[in-house]
Amino acid sequence: MLGLGEQGRLVQKEIWAVGGGKGGTGKTYLSASLAIGLAKLGKRVIAIDADLGCANLHTALGADPPAATLSDFIKGRMKTLSEVLGETSFPTLRLISGAHDFLEIANPKHTEKMRLIRQIQDLDVEYIILDLGAGTAFNSLDFFLAADRGILTVIPEPTSIENVYRFIKSAFYRRFKRAVRHPDMKALVSCAMDQKNERGIRTPHDLMACVEAIDSEVGGRLRKTMAEFSPKLVVNQVRSQDDAALGLSMRSSCSKYFGIHVEYLGFVEYDDCVWRAMKRKRPPVMEYPDAVSSRGTGTVLANLLKGEQIAFDLCVRG
């Protein structure tokens, strides 16, 4: 994304959002690792804790709870996002902390949220990392869709995998609904989101086919827009080769079932170093830069920067 910097110059900027549905799958850990990794490469980075209800990205980054938070911005006590920027121990990495106080901040009004997203897009920086909350609430979906790259963390457990699929589907429908203008089409999406709908629409692909049957021109245009929807997958807490191959199977499943193109960025091995570092409130990638987990997040970062994913033909055998 191109944006205007503070001095009016053009800056190349990328927003990466890390979500994933279920809690405890390593969203904050991955956000912090990516932000630190970018800062170590000398990039100017802002990490934003978009988990409005349960903010703790500052802890994962090894920073103190900042004086100003997103709630100051949302409630209008501070006019711009730059006023709530906090420093970290990395010179090029700054932090916008989530809300710590009000309960209602977890559910900002639509206008408040859109103002926030607009200002995020206007920040003068090279990379913005958004750490999203668990679940498929509109908050998480909207931040996810506002990003240039949406990353999903999954752990090799049924509950986590189910939630990731649900997240992908919800995000797809929400983006779809925004892309269509006609009220009939919007109604069709609402109908499709009900799993037991009368029209028999069960997958995003069914929905697309349904739209094309009604209006082929709109359908064709939509198909192009939605082809750009390509969530990235990271498998965390990998303990075996089968776990690592899960990303490939999920990518294949998403294509075969939803007709959605998912990219598998890489995996992070299960590693006690992460737990050890977290207990000391230190970022694992700083405490143990050579640990398997840190190498894993390093690969994920490299793939994001190169725009690559895990090899097409790779077949990890258990």
Add this chain to the structure above:
Amino acid sequence: MKPFREQNYYELLDVRPNAEKEVLAKAYEAAKRAFAGDALASYSLFDPGERQALLARLAEAWRTLSDPALRVRYDEDVLGIRSSVGPPAEGAVPGPRPMAFSYADLPATGVTGSALRSRREAIGVPLQEIALNTRISIAYLQFIEEDHEKGLPHEAYLRGYLTQYARAIGLDPHTVADGYLRHLRILRSGKR
């Protein structure tokens, strides 16, 4: 990306159209695992009917692509591309690697190191490849094939090695492990 009913055989198996046969075989095995009824990645998506349809499509893809002649025809007729694999040369029929269990040529009483080695050589799998895939030291694999009693590890470990080795050359793991250990015991008692 397209849903499976619209995918071509290569897309179904997640491989490039110029993929070699070994890659296809691995991809097919991986796909069968990924879309089995209890598979973590797909159990929550497909209902039994769809799953059956998908597995049938996968089997069809494998049947076609694993046969060089059928593959050439599929590439030309359906995809409209000149096959990168090339038609099978006259006379030289390398024969596909037997993936499925075919134990008929190796009776349970005849499981010896040399029998296993000839089976492996017949299907053209190098020992290095097995060592790499199973992470078993190549020395142990050689000892197995040489019936090198002294070099072999304790039976508890050996059984595990044998099952993995058997799988790698497409044999039934239990029959091979049982047969080989029996063979080893006979060898040892003969020497005493």
